[in-house]
Amino acid sequence: MFGLLFFILFTPGVSEFICTSSDLEMSYTVCGSTAHAFTFNLTPCSMVNKSVWKAALTWIPRSDIHFLKVVFHVWYDGAKALLWKELLCSGADDEYSVCGTLKGETLASAFDIKGSRIKFPKGNYSIIVQGFADDSENNMLICLNFTMIVKQDAF
Numbered sequence: 001m002f003g004l005l006f007f008i009l010f011t012p013g014v015s016e017f018i019c020t021s022s023d024l025e026m027s028y029t030v031c032g033s034t035a036h037a038f039t040f041n042l043t044p045c046s047m048v049n050k051s052v053w054k055a056a057l058t059w060i061p062r063s064d065i066h067f068l069k070v071v072f073h074v075w076y077d078g079a080k081a082l083l084w085k086e087l088l089c090s091g092a093d094d095e096y097s098v099c100g101t102l103k104g105e106t107l108a109s110a111f112d113i114k115g116s117r118i119k120f121p122k123g124n125y126s127i128i129v130q131g132f133a134d135d136s137e138n139n140m141l142i143c144l145n146f147t148m149i150v151k152q153d154a155f
Contacts, residue, residue: 015147019045023151031128031143038142042113047120047150053113058106061141065101066091067133068141075126087135122153 018026018040024047028040039058068089074082089099101107125148133139 018042018146021045023048025149025151026146028144028146031130031145048152054110055113056108056110058108059142060106061101061103063103063133063141065089065098065107065133065141067135068096068098069132069135069137071130071132071137073128073130076121077123081125119153120148120150122150124149 015027015029018028019042020026021044024045026042026045030038037060039056041054041056043054066089068087070086070088072082072084072086073080074084088094088096091099094100097109098107125146127146127148129142129144129146130137131141131143133141
């Protein structure tokens with residue numbers, strides 16, 4: 001029932017199956033035209049009675065990460081549901097381990113995703129996560145397109 005999400009080489013245009021359970025399915029593709037060395041793990045593969053997911057990410061960036069702005073676009077059953085932007089690295093007093101990673105260096109990070117804040121209703125979600133090396137959002141470092149199917153209401 002509980003799945004382990006994994007992926008080693010992110011191939012553009014090819015959907016990678018992440019996990020499936022009785023209440024959740026997840027997969028993703030890379031948005032751009034270039035493959036990325038990328039690994040993503042998530043446990044458990046469930047939305048039912050889980051307040052925290054354990055996530056781990058490994059990535060080899062193609063440029064130094066001195067500035068990193070992450071943008072999340074979320075659609076629910078085809079309608080835009082959320083646009084969220086977060087500045088992770090600014091080059092000064094950065095608190096995240098990704099900050100300062102050099103081009104070609106392996107970035108490995110583990111973190112919790114606290115799911116208890118959001119109750120996801122049953123339906124299809126499309127989540128595009130973009131990482132930019134500038135505030136103007138012109139220099140994209142990475143782009144991931146996640147598909148999440150919630151099979152039952154969590155309430």
